[in-house]
Amino acid sequence: MQGPRIVITGVGLTAPNGNSLPEFRANLLSGVPGVEWIDVRYMGRLPAGVCHYDPLKYQKKKELRVGTRAGSISIYCAREALADSGLDLSARPTDRVGIYIGCTEHGNVETENEIYAISKFGYDTKFWSHYHNPRTVANNPAGEVSLHLGITGPAYTIGAACAAGNLGLIHAAQMLRLGEVDLALCGGISESIHAFGIFAGFKSQGALAAHADPKKASRPFDLARNGIVVSEGGCLYTLERLEDAQARGAKIYAEIAGYCVNSDASDYVLPNPTRQAEGIRRAIRHAGLEPKEVHLVNTHATATPLGDIQECEAIREVFGANGGTTWINNTKSYIGHCMGAAGALELAGNLPSFVDGVVHPTINVDQLDPRCALEGLVLNRPKSVGRIETILNNSFGMLGINSTLIVRRYVA
Amino acid sequence: MTKDECKQAVVAIIADIAPDEDLSNLKSDVRLRDQLQLDSMDFLDIVMELRKRHGIEVPEADYGQLASLDSCAEYLTPKFNAQAAKS
Numbered sequence: 250m251q252g253p254r255i256v257i258t259g260v261g262l263t264a265p266n267g268n269s270l271p272e273f274r275a276n277l278l279s280g281v282p283g284v285e286w287i288d289v290r291y292m293g294r295l296p297a298g299v300c301h302y303d304p305l306k307y308q309k310k311k312e313l314r315v316g317t318r319a320g321s322i323s324i325y326c327a328r329e330a331l332a333d334s335g336l337d338l339s340a341r342p343t344d345r346v347g348i349y350i351g352c353t354e355h356g357n358v359e360t361e362n363e364i365y366a367i368s369k370f371g372y373d374t375k376f377w378s379h380y381h382n383p384r385t386v387a388n389n390p391a392g393e394v395s396l397h398l399g400i401t402g403p404a405y406t407i408g409a410a411c412a413a414g415n416l417g418l419i420h421a422a423q424m425l426r427l428g429e430v431d432l433a434l435c436g437g438i439s440e441s442i443h444a445f446g447i448f449a450g451f452k453s454q455g456a457l458a459a460h461a462d463p464k465k466a467s468r469p470f471d472l473a474r475n476g477i478v479v480s481e482g483g484c485l486y487t488l489e490r491l492e493d494a495q496a497r498g499a500k501i502y503a504e505i506a507g508y509c510v511n512s513d514a515s516d517y518v519l520p521n522p523t524r525q526a527e528g529i530r531r532a533i534r535h536a537g538l539e540p541k542e543v544h545l546v547n548t549h550a551t552a553t554p555l556g557d558i559q560e561c562e563a564i565r566e567v568f569g570a571n572g573g574t575t576w577i578n579n580t581k582s583y584i585g586h587c588m589g590a591a592g593a594l595e596l597a598g599n600l601p602s603f604v605d606g607v608v609h610p611t612i613n614v615d616q617l618d619p620r621c622a623l624e625g626l627v628l629n630r631p632k633s634v635g636r637i638e639t640i641l642n643n644s645f646g647m648l649g650i651n652s653t654l655i656v657r658r659y660v661a
Numbered sequence: 662m663t664k665d666e667c668k669q670a671v672v673a674i675i676a677d678i679a680p681d682e683d684l685s686n687l688k689s690d691v692r693l694r695d696q697l698q699l700d701s702m703d704f705l706d707i708v709m710e711l712r713k714r715h716g717i718e719v720p721e722a723d724y725g726q727l728a729s730l731d732s733c734a735e736y737l738t739p740k741f742n743a744q745a746a747k748s
Contacts, residue, residue: 309680309681310680310681311678311679311680311681311698314677314678314680315702370713375712376709376712376713378709379702379705379706379709380702
């Protein structure tokens with residue numbers, strides 16, 4: 250990979266099972282999932298991943314009233330990432346800071362709420378909120394962060410279905426390399442559980458998880474998996490050029506090693522393992538690595554019957570019999586599918602492996618689907634594997650967008 | 662409805678629109694904007710809440726009548742009473 254080296258210097262997150270990286274990681278290592286029952290409009294009780302961060306930690310009540318849940322999650326994650334990084338925004342030119350936030354979609358929550366609200370007034374549109382447009386423009390989550398922090402550099406979202414979290418990081422790395430900004434707040438967010446449409450859509454597809462126990466509803470690779478648990482979440486990082494991070498003595502979590510974004514060009518919803526494998530291979534080449542040098546693969550697998558098998562095909566095609574050098578896990582088994590946040594959150598949950606040498610397991614696998622029995626898959630209990638040098642993070646999305654991001658242990 | 666009751670109804674709306682503000686010392690004869698952090702979108706909220714909660718319409722040309730609690734009471738009390746007479 251050419252250009253200045255880019256490093257991760259701060260992490261801010263809210264997941265259904267943790268509101269900081271230490272809390273999230275601790276729960277991933279001790280097998281604590283974060284899926285619970287919620288009441289979904291028109292549909293009733295469904296399992297979902299709910300974030301329990303304190304919105305008032307950083308925002309005033311009025312900001313919360315005017316803004317969106319997506320904006321609030323973004324602001325929480327941005328403030329947490331900045332605090333973690335030790336960066337002082339007041340001491341920097343605000344126009345040299347970029348905000349790049351991946352979203353699966355945006356605006357469905359607010360549109361559904363407005364339609365529901367006017368239904369109480371005979372669908373008379375004079376009761377439609379004047380906040381609807383600023384709440385539903387696609388850049389809303391990034392724009393709210395810009396307003397909240399007074400950042401005057403580029404601030405926008407990246408629409409990339411469920412690959413979006415990785416794309417936030419990839420795009421930020423590119424912008425830092427181009428010299429467009431000196432600091433990036435980047436990653437992905439989702440507020441999807443507040444819209445019934447996403448649940449109803451997956452239900453109509455036959456891809457919505459159902460289980461008597463919500464904590465067991467998200468079960469990638471298990472023979473009894475039956476679909477996706479819809480979740481909200483957010484994870485934003487501070488990314489900097491290595492020389493800038495070194496100059497200020499920053500803590501460095503990892504270095505961006507390589508990436509690939511490609512497209513299936515084959516179906517609206519069905520994955521394409523051939524294109525996924527191509528993307529994974531290209532990312533590995535981009536990082537200057539061989540497959541055997543990838544020590545940990547965090548899978549995208551969402552627990553749909555077909556999708557998990559197809560990703561396993563792609564991984565098998567790239568890594569084959571890996572001789573025990575590549576470990577594989579999945580984070581959705583704890584938190585469901587955090588949509589636009591998924592890639593960014595799932596990477597964060599694995600970053601501490603560089604320090605502790607432990608791979609968090611994929612939980613809820615009571616009976617491994619033989620078609621998903623990948624060599625190196627870590628099931629149900631964490632595994633101490635020694636030194637991890639590289640982590641590869643897959644995130645795929647509808648309309649056939651695939652993203653693979655590789656980070657490596659930072660070595661000066 | 663008296664003018665004082667009308668003012669209370671308006672303050673109840675403002676309490677929801679500006680939840681971080683202390684409304685205990687609002688002066689009736691001073692412009693709301695000079696006492697509170699309210700922008701044009703917030704005033705549209707007041708208009709919307711009058712419509713939703715009380716069925717009262719405030720035409721755009723009359724928005725200036727909502728400047729202070731006193732002017733709100735002058736302008737809105739007859740409208741509240743007209744609404745009450747309808748129901």
